[in-house]
Amino acid sequence: MTPRVALGMPRVPTSQDRPERDPADHESNSPGPSPHGLEEGLIDRFGRRASDLRLSLIDKCNLRCSYCMPAEGLPWLKREQLLTGDEVRRLVRIGVQQLGIRELRLTGGEPLVRQDLEEIIAGIRADHPELPIALTTNAIGLDRRAAGLRNAGLSRVNISLDSVHRETFAQLTRRDSLDKVLTGVSAAASAGLTPLKINAVLVRGANDHQAADLLSWSLAHGFELRFIEQMPLEADRTWKREATVTAAETRSLLSHQYRIEPAEEDRGGAPAERFTVWEKDAGAFSSPLGTVGIIASVTEPFCAACTRTRITAEGRVMSCLFSQEEVDLMDLLRGGATDTELARRWAEAMWAKPAAHGTDRPGFELPGFTRPERSMSAIGG
Numbered sequence: 238m239t240p241r242v243a244l245g246m247p248r249v250p251t252s253q254d255r256p257e258r259d260p261a262d263h264e265s266n267s268p269g270p271s272p273h274g275l276e277e278g279l280i281d282r283f284g285r286r287a288s289d290l291r292l293s294l295i296d297k298c299n300l301r302c303s304y305c306m307p308a309e310g311l312p313w314l315k316r317e318q319l320l321t322g323d324e325v326r327r328l329v330r331i332g333v334q335q336l337g338i339r340e341l342r343l344t345g346g347e348p349l350v351r352q353d354l355e356e357i358i359a360g361i362r363a364d365h366p367e368l369p370i371a372l373t374t375n376a377i378g379l380d381r382r383a384a385g386l387r388n389a390g391l392s393r394v395n396i397s398l399d400s401v402h403r404e405t406f407a408q409l410t411r412r413d414s415l416d417k418v419l420t421g422v423s424a425a426a427s428a429g430l431t432p433l434k435i436n437a438v439l440v441r442g443a444n445d446h447q448a449a450d451l452l453s454w455s456l457a458h459g460f461e462l463r464f465i466e467q468m469p470l471e472a473d474r475t476w477k478r479e480a481t482v483t484a485a486e487t488r489s490l491l492s493h494q495y496r497i498e499p500a501e502e503d504r505g506g507a508p509a510e511r512f513t514v515w516e517k518d519a520g521a522f523s524s525p526l527g528t529v530g531i532i533a534s535v536t537e538p539f540c541a542a543c544t545r546t547r548i549t550a551e552g553r554v555m556s557c558l559f560s561q562e563e564v565d566l567m568d569l570l571r572g573g574a575t576d577t578e579l580a581r582r583w584a585e586a587m588w589a590k591p592a593a594h595g596t597d598r599p600g601f602e603l604p605g606f607t608r609p610e611r612s613m614s615a616i617g618g
C-alpha cells in the first residue's frame with residue numbers, strides 16, 4: 238500500500254532571525270524594493286542571508302535520471318548562451334567580495350561536460366585561496382580528471398549515485414554506466430577530494446529496497462551518504478507526492494539493518510539532517526560506523542533556514558529552487574555593467590526570495606504552489 242504522506246512543517250525562524258517581515262503576513266509578500274545597501278549582503282525580506290552559492294556551469298548531461306531528465310534529453314543551451322569561465326569567475330568574485338558568499342558549489346546539468354572546468358576552478362581558486370569549492374557530479378569521466386581538478390583547487394565532490402547494482406543503476410539513469418561512475422568515485426577519493434559525499438534519490442519500486450545496501454557500501458568506503466527526497470523538478474512532470482519515498486520511510490528502511498539516531502549537532506542552514514549509524518545489535522558503548530544524512534525537502538522542509546542562492550548556466554539568479562522569478566545577470570555582464578551594478582541586481586533578486594517552495598508557505602500540493610518552468614538539470618541542483 239502506498240503510505241500517506243503528512244505535510245511537513247518548516248522550522249520557523251526566531252524573531253532575531255527575521256527582522257524584516259513575517260512569511261505568514263500575506264500583505265508582506267509583495268517584496269517591494271530592498272531598503273538595504275550591499276553591506277547587508279544577500280539578505281531577503283524574511284531576514285535570511287544567503288552565503289552558499291550554487292552555480293550551474295551547463296545544462297547538458299550524459300545521464301537521463303528518471304526524476305530529472307526525460308529519456309530524449311532537453312533542448313540544450315548553445316555554447317554562447319552559457320556563462321564563460323571569465324564570467325563565472327567575475328560573478329564568484331562579486332559574490333565573495335561584495336555579497337557575503339562563503340561557500341561555492343559548481344553544478345549542472347553535468348559540470349564535467351565542460352572541458353574548461355579545471356581552468357574555471359583554477360581561476361576562482363587564484364582569487365579566493367580559502368573559499369570551499371565543491372562540485373556536484375555524476376562522476377562520469379572523473380577518473381581521468383580528479384587529480385587535475387584537485388590540483389586546480391577543487392576542495393571536494395558530491396557524487397550522485399542511486400544504486401551500486403548495475404541493472405538498477407541502468408534503469409534509473411537510462412544508461413549502463415555504473416562502472417564508469419565507480420571508477421570516478423575511486424579516483425576522487427584517491428585524489429583527496431574529501432569528505433566525499435554520495436547523493437541518492439530513492440525511487441519507489443526501483444531502488445528503495447536497496448537503501449541499506451547503499452549505506453553499507455558508503456560506510457565501507459568512508460563516504461557520507463545523503464538521501465534526497467524526490468521533488469517535483471523532473472522534466473516530464475510525473476511527480477506525485479505519494480510516490481516520494483519520505484524521510485520517515487528512509488529511516489525505517491535503514492533501521493531494518495542499522496540502528497540510526499539523530500546526530501547531536503546544530504544543523505544551521507544545512508539541508509541534510511544527519512544521523513549516527515551503528516550495527517543493529519551494537520552494545521551501548523560500541524563505536525558508531527559513521528553517519529547518514531536525509532534531505533527532506535518535501536516532508537520536513539527547511540526553507541526558514543535556507544542559506545542558498547542560485548545562478549543558472551545562462552546567468553540568471555534563482556533565489557529558490559521553486560522560484561517563478563529569474564533575474565538576468567547576463568545582460569549586465571555582457572553590457573558593460575560595473576561590479577556594483579551586478580551586485581545590486583543580484584541582491585535585489587534575493588530580497589524577493591519567497592518564504593518557502595517558491596510561494597508563501599511550504600507544500601508542493603497546496604494552492605499557490607506552481608512548479609517552476611525549469612527542471613532540476615536546467616536550474617542546477
Ligand code: SAM
Binds near residue numbers: 373467470
Ligand atoms: N549531474 C550532477 C549530479 O547528478 O550530481 C549535478 C546536477 S544534479 C541536477 C544535482 C542533484 O540533483 C543530484 O544529486 C540529483 O540526484 C538531484 N536531483 C535531480 N532531480 C531531482 C529531483 N527531482 N528531486 C530531488 N533531487 C533531484
Ligand code: SF4
Binds near residue numbers: 301
Ligand atoms: Fe544528469 Fe544529474 Fe540530472 Fe542525473 S541528476 S540526469 S546526472 S543532471
